[in-house]
Amino acid sequence: MSVWREAGLVAGKDLRIESRSRVAVSQILPFGLIVILLFAFALDPDRGFLARVAPGLFWIAVLLASLLAIGRAFQTEEQHNARDGLRLAGLDGAAIFLGKAAAIALELLVLEAILGTGVVLLYNVSVHGIGVLLLTALAATIGLAATGTLYGVLAAGIRLRETLLPLLLLPVLAPVMLGATRAFEDGLEGAPGDAWPWVALLGIFAVLYTAIGVLAFGPLWEES
Amino acid sequence: MRTRDRLLDPRLSRALGVASLVSLVVLALFGLWGAPEDGTQKEAQRLMYLHVPAAWLAYLAFGVTAAASALFLWPRTRSLVWDRLAGASAELGVLFTALTLVLGSLWGKPVWGIWWAWDARLVTTAVLFFLYLGYLALRRIPSGDPIGSAKRNAIAALIAFVDVPIVHFSVEWWRTLHQKATVFNPQLDAKIDGVMALTLWIGVIAFTILYLYLLDKRYRLASLEDEMEEREVEAAIAERIGAPVEVAR
Amino acid sequence: MPLVVRLRSAVCLLGRFPALAGVDLDVHAGEILLLAGPNGAGKTTLLRLVAGLVPLYSGEAEVLGADLTLDRRSARRHLALVGHETFCYDDLTVRENLRFVARASGGDGGTVDATIDRLGLGAVADLTHGKLSAGQRRRLALGTALVRDPELLLLDEPHAGLDADGRAVLHEIVAAAPGEGRTVLMASHELDLARALATREIRVDSGRTSLPVGGPA
Numbered sequence: 001m002s003v004w005r006e007a008g009l010v011a012g013k014d015l016r017i018e019s020r021s022r023v024a025v026s027q028i029l030p031f032g033l034i035v036i037l038l039f040a041f042a043l044d045p046d047r048g049f050l051a052r053v054a055p056g057l058f059w060i061a062v063l064l065a066s067l068l069a070i071g072r073a074f075q076t077e078e079q080h081n082a083r084d085g086l087r088l089a090g091l092d093g094a095a096i097f098l099g100k101a102a103a104i105a106l107e108l109l110v111l112e113a114i115l116g117t118g119v120v121l122l123y124n125v126s127v128h129g130i131g132v133l134l135l136t137a138l139a140a141t142i143g144l145a146a147t148g149t150l151y152g153v154l155a156a157g158i159r160l161r162e163t164l165l166p167l168l169l170l171p172v173l174a175p176v177m178l179g180a181t182r183a184f185e186d187g188l189e190g191a192p193g194d195a196w197p198w199v200a201l202l203g204i205f206a207v208l209y210t211a212i213g214v215l216a217f218g219p220l221w222e223e224s
Numbered sequence: 225m226r227t228r229d230r231l232l233d234p235r236l237s238r239a240l241g242v243a244s245l246v247s248l249v250v251l252a253l254f255g256l257w258g259a260p261e262d263g264t265q266k267e268a269q270r271l272m273y274l275h276v277p278a279a280w281l282a283y284l285a286f287g288v289t290a291a292a293s294a295l296f297l298w299p300r301t302r303s304l305v306w307d308r309l310a311g312a313s314a315e316l317g318v319l320f321t322a323l324t325l326v327l328g329s330l331w332g333k334p335v336w337g338i339w340w341a342w343d344a345r346l347v348t349t350a351v352l353f354f355l356y357l358g359y360l361a362l363r364r365i366p367s368g369d370p371i372g373s374a375k376r377n378a379i380a381a382l383i384a385f386v387d388v389p390i391v392h393f394s395v396e397w398w399r400t401l402h403q404k405a406t407v408f409n410p411q412l413d414a415k416i417d418g419v420m421a422l423t424l425w426i427g428v429i430a431f432t433i434l435y436l437y438l439l440d441k442r443y444r445l446a447s448l449e450d451e452m453e454e455r456e457v458e459a460a461i462a463e464r465i466g467a468p469v470e471v472a473r
Numbered sequence: 474m475p476l477v478v479r480l481r482s483a484v485c486l487l488g489r490f491p492a493l494a495g496v497d498l499d500v501h502a503g504e505i506l507l508l509a510g511p512n513g514a515g516k517t518t519l520l521r522l523v524a525g526l527v528p529l530y531s532g533e534a535e536v537l538g539a540d541l542t543l544d545r546r547s548a549r550r551h552l553a554l555v556g557h558e559t560f561c562y563d564d565l566t567v568r569e570n571l572r573f574v575a576r577a578s579g580g581d582g583g584t585v586d587a588t589i590d591r592l593g594l595g596a597v598a599d600l601t602h603g604k605l606s607a608g609q610r611r612r613l614a615l616g617t618a619l620v621r622d623p624e625l626l627l628l629d630e631p632h633a634g635l636d637a638d639g640r641a642v643l644h645e646i647v648a649a650a651p652g653e654g655r656t657v658l659m660a661s662h663e664l665d666l667a668r669a670l671a672t673r674e675i676r677v678d679s680g681r682t683s684l685p686v687g688g689p690a
Binding site: 150151154155158160164167168170171172174175178179182197198201204205208209212216219220222223 | 384
């Protein structure tokens, strides 16, 4: 069986579970929205300040919500020890990685679309450079999903997973946070030319960590 | 599993201990009295003789961790020696990174008037600190399979290491693309005086010797911990099968 | 007769506890071998070791021709484990869970309907795992093993949680196993029920097999 078919099988399984359990819709998404609301409490909503820092706030909200989504993707494997069942099936490690990362990426893209709409409406942001924004979001999301899946399995099966995962993941994601925020700023300010180096950085990050994931996920999955 | 239980010969280790003590005293003499006072920064500039060597050591230590992790993952050189070395070096790296940040902050206050500046090097160092703090937290989690967890640790170390240049470049771009002129210029090298340069070199050498000495000690501790664990397991197996416990080797 | 499982002085640690403290075991093709022994004897760990789910600390282990110290993956494709947990996803239906396992194991899912019938799960085939009763879950766990058509079937306390009908299904499956080309290794407390099925019995105690390695009875 090809890696792609196996990956599709895993992604399909994860997405079906998510669509049925509604954890993403009923918990993770509202969490992201309340974070966006809280920023308005922390910062002054009256003087256009929120609109200026909207890209950073948006990506922080996405980053926090993605921690939950990644934790959730590995939590489903722990109920009734499904992880052992998956290991017994003998699926290729690379396929499990690609499948899980793809499912997380799709969920995050939907989440970003909704949170982005929320940010535009609530912070009164005027949208420019939609092409740059979309490409940035795509590259950043792939990077996020790949590192998230990689660190998710690194921390899987560990009792302290919930506390360990953010500590492991957030420093690694610092460049994604930086790159995505700057690219969004440049895009919104109508200077898409300045955004391209950042998009390239995000692209390199995504490719690099996807490649590492394909290579390293299998051994880590065995040890988890 | 028998592995090298010491990194260095005990005599060499002791010699390193003495050498690091002596070189640190020499560094203190040169740093406090030997080197001339800086024209603009006055006495505060003397912090450089600790700050720069500490930063150098942090990078060296993380480099050693990455190299040792790669050597563990390479099938022909797979040995728990590399896992211990990687862990010991990462601990020292985090220690020296913390020292770099604290010293930098102490230096920054009198010179720039602030404890912290969003300078590219400072930010990169701070991210590095948390990156490896996470790695150490992961290492601390026990498992019943030493080779398995060593593999996990090695992969984690390499994933973190790959991130270092990306963090570096992204932070560098961030601070230069958007604010053309940095608030200050940490490049002191151009106007560095001969004795100052000498003192800096003494600092680098003294810290490197100290690093090697501490690395050896930390490695020894790790191998003793491993041995203790091994004996506990052997005793537990003996107890489980009801045989008399063998007297320790 | 070829050996399906061969363990020599196998030691397995759970944390630092030696759950297996030197196990010798031969399982021959086509036999139904019962592992008997008290709680905490190491039966579950033994089955998990054979399934390649826990690493070997020391000793030798060969399963279906693969050396577990070198390769824990390749034998897995040809064996199935029914453990205390079902290995299933709460939010997938019985049919979806079985189809996923079948396809993940390289099959096309064509045996799913037959497996559902054989286990008497037809009435609940479209209920999610989360809504099943304990007995139905045990049957589903058996189903996830059968749907993969394993050469080696590992059963950990298979009678637990099954009602009389369920036990009848279990017995039919185990009794038919040799004819279907399967070897069965089973750990059980319900010795009377299990002995009726087994072709041979080995006692496990304190992490060791107390009988010397023997041929089929």
